Amino acid sequence: MRITVIEHEREAGLGYLAGWLGIACDVVRPYLGDEVPARAADGLVVLGGAAAAWEDERSPWLPATRDLLRRAVDEGTPTLGVCLGAQLLTLACGGAVERGGNGLEVGLCEVSALPAAREDRLFAGVGTVPAVQYHQDAMTRLPEGAVPLMTGSQYPNQGYRLGEAAWAVQFHPEATPEIFASWTYESGLDAAEDLNREVKAAEPDLVAAWRPVAHAFAAVVREGAVREGAVREGAVREGAVREGAVREGAVREGAAGASGA
Numbered sequence: 001m002r003i004t005v006i007e008h009e010r011e012a013g014l015g016y017l018a019g020w021l022g023i024a025c026d027v028v029r030p031y032l033g034d035e036v037p038a039r040a041a042d043g044l045v046v047l048g049g050a051a052a053a054w055e056d057e058r059s060p061w062l063p064a065t066r067d068l069l070r071r072a073v074d075e076g077t078p079t080l081g082v083c084l085g086a087q088l089l090t091l092a093c094g095g096a097v098e099r100g101g102n103g104l105e106v107g108l109c110e111v112s113a114l115p116a117a118r119e120d121r122l123f124a125g126v127g128t129v130p131a132v133q134y135h136q137d138a139m140t141r142l143p144e145g146a147v148p149l150m151t152g153s154q155y156p157n158q159g160y161r162l163g164e165a166a167w168a169v170q171f172h173p174e175a176t177p178e179i180f181a182s183w184t185y186e187s188g189l190d191a192a193e194d195l196n197r198e199v200k201a202a203e204p205d206l207v208a209a210w211r212p213v214a215h216a217f218a219a220v221v222r223e224g225a226v227r228e229g230a231v232r233e234g235a236v237r238e239g240a241v242r243e244g245a246v247r248e249g250a251v252r253e254g255a256a257g258a259s260g261a
Contacts, residue, residue, distance in 0.1 A: 003024070006046045008030070008084060011182050012047050020210075021217070022215075022218055023221060043079070043221035044068070045079075048084045048134075048172060069085075085168070090139045095139060096141035097137055099137055103136065105135055106135075108131075108132065111171060113127055134180070146160040146162045
């Protein structure tokens with residue numbers, strides 16, 4: 001059982017998710033020359049990055065990543081898109097992503113669960129909680145059929161589910177205080193040190209909010225892998241039974257022919 005992870009840059013890795021998921025991850029680093037696969041393993045996580053979701057010239061692997069996301073949704077592969085990953089999922093499935101009109105959303109911000117989150121496999125139990133943010137682009141129109149799950153004051157589309165097993169979050173549940181500080185280090189933000197302190201101070205609350213969501217996503221991956229394994233085993237058994245019946249029929253036919261001779 002494995003999760004395919006698309007990492008767009010060294011500074012935006014799995015962070016907390018590396019420990020929380022509890023499933024082996026195959027990390028694909030296209031910025032180092034890795035090829036984006038056509039199909040994910042048992043699950044798919046697409047992380048964040050500095051590029052815009054439409055900047056294919058800046059990051060030439062983005063079209064392949066959108067294709068991968070679209071296929072994962074179509075095939076029901078458990079999928080989690082984070083920030084840029086969420087925006088790529090949105091574009092891949094017919095939604096819209098644009099430069100946000102409300103400026104940069106950065107640092108520790110509150111996000112709130114919408115009513116549909118109460119019945120969601122990942123977000124059930126989440127209320128109004130802190131989240132790490134660092135983005136200016138926004139998901140301005142969700143894909144058809146998307147179920148909004150999380151919202152915020154600066155940008156409303158903070159999280160949604162598409163189909164049975166694909167989720168997109170605009171914020172960064174994976175970002176540790178150290179990862180966030182690496183993002184602000186050369187950002188030129190006047191308030192960088194204050195933002196870093198706020199994120200560090202909120203670490204216990206961030207872990208309490210997002211570790212259960214990561215565990216729930218891992219459970220969805222495991223359930224899907226078990227179900228897929230059962231389907232494959234059933235197909236193998238059915239094929240063996242069918243092959244055995246064909247052989248038995250051939251033996252009987254041969255025996256009947258020999259008797260008639």
